[in-house]
Amino acid sequence: MKLARFARPGRMDGPPRSRPFSRTAASLGVAAGCYAVAMSVFGTTTSLFLADAVHAGPGLIGLYFTGCAVAAVVINLVTGWLSDRVTDRRAALAATALAGVAGALAFTAVRDYAVVFATGAVLLSLNDAYISQLFAYVKEFAESTGREVTPFSSGVRSVFSAGWVVGPPAGLFLLAHKGFGLLYTSVACLLLLTALLGRWLLPAVPAPVADDDAGDRGERRRPGMRRALAGVPRRTWLLLGAVTAVNVADQMYLIAIALYVTKDLHLSAALVGVMAGVCAAFEIPLMIVVGRVADRIGKLRVVAAAVVLAVVFFCLLPVAGSAPVLIALQLPNAMWTAVVTSIPMVVVQQEVPGGTGSVSALYSTTFPVAQLLAGAATGVVAAQAGYRDVFWICAGLCALAAVLLLCRRAVRGAHGGRTSAPTAALRYVPSTDGIESRTEEDGRDLT
DSSP: OHHHHTOOGGGGOSGGGHHHHHHHHHHHHHHHHHHHHHHHHHHHHHHHIIIIISOOOHHHHHHHHHHHHHHHHHHHHHHHHHHTTSSOHHHHHHHHHHHHHHHHHHHHHOOOHHHHHHHIIIIIHHHHTHHHHHHHHHHHHHHHTTOOHHHHHHHHHHHHHHHHHHHHHHHHHHHHHHOHHHHHHHHHHHHHHHHHHHHHSSOOOOOOOOOOSHHHHHHHHSOHHHHHHHTOOHHHHHHHHHHHHHHHHHHHHHHHHHHIIIIISOOOTHHHHHHHHHHHHHHHHHHHHHHHHHHHHOHHHHHHHHHHHHHHHHHHGGGOOSHHHHHHTHHHHHHHHHHHTTHHHHHHHHHSOSOHHHHHHHHHTHHHHHHHHHHHHHHHHHHHTOGGGHHHHHHHHHHHHHHHHHHHHHHHHHTTTOOOGGGTTSSEEEOTTSOEEEOTTTTOOOO
16 A cells, blocks of 8 residues: 555656646645745845834844744754654645744734744744745655656745745835835735645645665654754755855845845835845746756756855945946846755755655755844944945855855765765666766766
8 A cells, every 4th residue: 555655656647637736836836926925025124124113223133033043943943843743744834824924913013122023033933934844845746746856846936036026016115105014914914825725725745655664663763853964964064054154145135235225325115125026037037947957967066156156246236336236236146046045955855864844944944044143243244334244244155155065076076976885886876856866887976
């Protein structure tokens, strides 16, 4: 029964499955789009909410993002561990989205800093775990229907970019004309729709079951996250470090850009929405193209090129003092973002053993860790020097990420591109997404 239930997805690719796949893909797209719009509104208005509605200074704004990041790391890991032990991942999708509904509704009325801090640390941090659960579901669904993970995952990720086309301009328009109350009520409605879609319009996808030998049973008794951490290769830690460094830069940018545009350059807050929308509009086709060509070119080559481009972007940003230049810079911003937000996650899912939820949560913790560091760094730099200097720090962090990727290449070379001992003698080893990687015969792999 187990073999029949979890047979290789290639056997299930006939025409009768195309229609269910299309319906599920559409439901995934709508759910991801609603969540992306909601998160884009939070991402572009939270610092303004803290400054204008809660009347928090730069130090308290930084403390908010730092505290929420600490909570999000713990919550994300625990959520990933639990999600691999429930029979239906859709329950985790619904629960994390509903936490966001409660958090957004709290923001409509609460103006006390301590309560806002607690709301962000608990409810919105739990809501942040939705994205790791979504992409764990995407991976399992793609494998169960015989689709390659990289292009399918990039396609779903492109929907997030589409959300950023709509969310920031609409959110900042609502903010300018109706205030924070209606703004966050709208966000709550979007997240409620996300929860309903995730729970009732997506099909249940069973997780593969390992062989029932004693050794495997012993492994399955170990805690999911402990098992994942124990199996993370050194080169994967270097990749996670590089992703974290770039995410710190990205989070510092998101925290500082609205305040830089409005307070340093004295331009309209609506410009921030236009910039985010233009960037996201460029990201959509770029992300789809990257998902299709990354396996042929080499995932890590594409990531390294994107990190170098990020260094260039952040070096140009402090000298851009007008609206047209800031908007034009969204093209390189979209190019590096399209790669870094989609490809490294697939690499980590391929390289790290363990449950899909735990591995996706491990990767997703790079974001709250980055938020933690970014909140502290942005608050200190902005208070001492100004928001313009924040972007020079971002450029330095992306340069550090490039160095870590070079170190990863050296670690891989030192090990001759080997995989685990039982498979090292083979010329090709199937990976988790059906893409084959070379092993010791030619001393390198395709990632």
